[in-house]
Amino acid sequence: MDEPLTITAAGDLIRRGALAPTQLLSQCLRRIDKYEERVKAWAYLDRDRAWADAERLSAEQEAGHYRGPLHGIPIGVKDIIDVYDLPTGCGSAAWANSYARADATCVARLRQAGAVIVGKTVTTAYAYLDPPVTRNPWDLDRTPGGSSSGSAAAVACGMCLGALATQTGGSTIRPASYCGVFSLKPSRGRISTSGVLPLAPSLDHIGLMANSVRDLAILFQATAGYDPDQLATSRSAVPDCLHAIERAVTAVGTDYSRHRDDVKFRRFFPTASEMRPDTLHPEVVAFMEKVERDLRSLAHANYARVDPVVLPPEFSQVRHRHWQLMAVEAAETHGDRIRRRPDDYPPKIRELIADGLLVSRDEYSTAVQLRGDLSYRLRKTFWPEPLLVPATTSPAPTPETTGDPWCNSPWSFLGLPVVSLPLGWSSDGLPLAIQLVGGDHKEDYLLAWAAWVEEVFRLDNVLKPRPLPL
């Protein structure tokens, strides 16, 4: 029942030679032995290869060759992302034995940085909304969320210290929040999706999950950046998020704010009315109100302000337009195959594809245009101060559904970076999370604010050490 180990802490022990990658891996494998039967987070495990990699990295460590903060860190990879010579099952029965012939770019980069790939985590079918076999480790009668169900559950149980996920609507932030782990969906184009099953290519993002904001930054630094295999990836420089985090966290509880303009005014925007808060679960409303109160009143945050923001009126169309883009592109991705293999498509993805075939060309163009216009207008609105919104509409519901992505899909649509922090609990002990939205390609600012909030809540003892579930 210990607090889950962070990448930051484990990495520090490994750097100092106080922990071997093999020791860390066996700790994770023991947790898998203990929880997996009930949680079902993994589609494929490759203990032999993980062990061989951990041994090699332990030997490197002993020889004084340290690769950096991911050296020897066990990582899970969502099962729509290629890992060399493991299947990429995609939640499909027909593809369950489809071995990848190369690592996806993001996996190759993690491996280069020293990560140990433990296996493939369960995804919903084709990364859409149909419920998976995975269960929420905080309550086995709840969904872990989707579509990155296994990644969230595995990180929550300490089966791995971080995980790769994806998000087209709310597939990273939602499961992470239901399962009580931290997550980051970076700006569109920041992390290459080369080697990843597409759902709706213009909306697909790689997401990251871990147990602290710093951990997210470590995963981000390793995976972000231009990929010659995917010309659509962003060519702009990857900011140094760890440095930005250090600066922000150092400022907490000092008088720094009184002397420096750039940190004086910490402002958070509450749930915007455009997000239709009337459909939020009362527990989420109460949680968000408490977070806002805490931010205003906590000893370490006494200079924080939380002001409302007014979003442009077009914002009310965002969810509908997101759905149109997703449906049309999913139909494009799967239309040919679903005709030949209808049985390999469960109801929700089937419905999405069918709907996508009915969206007119004009409607699609209108959606693309709205996205462009609004992205341009909003690209700096949440920068330097981020927007504060709930990460989910409710605590994790029962497992006939993977939950509602509507707190997340607007930011997938706009391609803006989002981070989620599990800062509270529902009355029946389920995790609740806030979501911060940043300016386009401003992950450094976003993660700095997120780390600041994490630090304040920790210092003021609001964010208590979390036990492991089960």
Added chain:
Amino acid sequence: MDEPLTITAAGDLIRRGALAPTQLLSQCLRRIDKYEERVKAWAYLDRDRAWADAERLSAEQEAGHYRGPLHGIPIGVKDIIDVYDLPTGCGSAAWANSYARADATCVARLRQAGAVIVGKTVTTAYAYLDPPVTRNPWDLDRTPGGSSSGSAAAVACGMCLGALATQTGGSTIRPASYCGVFSLKPSRGRISTSGVLPLAPSLDHIGLMANSVRDLAILFQATAGYDPDQLATSRSAVPDCLHAIERAVTAVGTDYSRHRDDVKFRRFFPTASEMRPDTLHPEVVAFMEKVERDLRSLAHANYARVDPVVLPPEFSQVRHRHWQLMAVEAAETHGDRIRRRPDDYPPKIRELIADGLLVSRDEYSTAVQLRGDLSYRLRKTFWPEPLLVPATTSPAPTPETTGDPWCNSPWSFLGLPVVSLPLGWSSDGLPLAIQLVGGDHKEDYLLAWAAWVEEVFRLDNVLKPRPLPL
């Protein structure tokens, strides 16, 4: 027992509405029904999808939408090349159910041009030298050659009208020649290998097989050219080979040569001594001598000269250096996996990988440097007139081996374009072929000469209509 239908002839019928893609496909499927049990050319067939595609293309034809000379042409694809939602088995037991999530670039381009993908043709394991299940349709006790065994056998039997192959050593030219079909290995970088299992990436080429030089040009025009998914592909313009062929063929048997400098002097170089002709099978030597005599004496070729060429002394190292590059890169490609799955590697590829691990860094660098130097020096040597060499060392041997690639590997090493023409027969009725080597990126000249030779031999009744085998 008819002569196999060419893409050119079938395409012409389809263009004129005299043949429907569905009729052509059923003709191919009937041949598959008839021969496949004995020949074993196919790893996977997808009759349903091929049929659906042929029906769609027939409907397009009826509606007057003609895609060009590949409209409705049945094509086979070597089983290391990805075809969407068919397995890419690579001759591996473990990968036999590994479905591709996208078409390889060359497949996507063929499909766009109207080709009907019939299925995946048998490859040797990982496209190396271990014998496949496929048999030579001209003699079932002979090898079809390898590694593109199924592609060659399928085209020879008229199971499809053209096929995609690959070549790292001699994997396109050799099987095509053993099976009596025409083949082209273009210049390095001409056709993208994105979506294709690598063996030795710096040596891997896409190859093309069909039943005439014009057919090869049609396949080349559709598949060649820069691929943003593979930055190593050549950015230079794809020449119009069909136009070059028309010009060359029109000149045959006319007085054109007396008035135009550029076609007056048709010069062929015989087997260079550097190719070590002493190891050539006597039947091949006799065949090459006859080809040379015919070129000098045939009525339609009476102005052709065949002069010897002296290659630089470094050329004698080429075969050894090719092997070193291939071994090192194969070890890089497969080294990690063979440790985990030794049983999935048959003896020859296993030996190659083991050897590759023993080649020193210096040796590898020397090989890379020799390739660069020699490629530069030779890049225009075989241009405009090509080098004439035998396509294989012998007629197809018995099936414990796939035959000797040493007539082919120098051109894979140098990245020069090569075309093979089946112009003769051994005493026991096996096909024999010549090989023409062209200047770097000069496929138009190369194919024009090849078409000229084909035309001369046909007009002079040396290249007789070939029956189908079996």
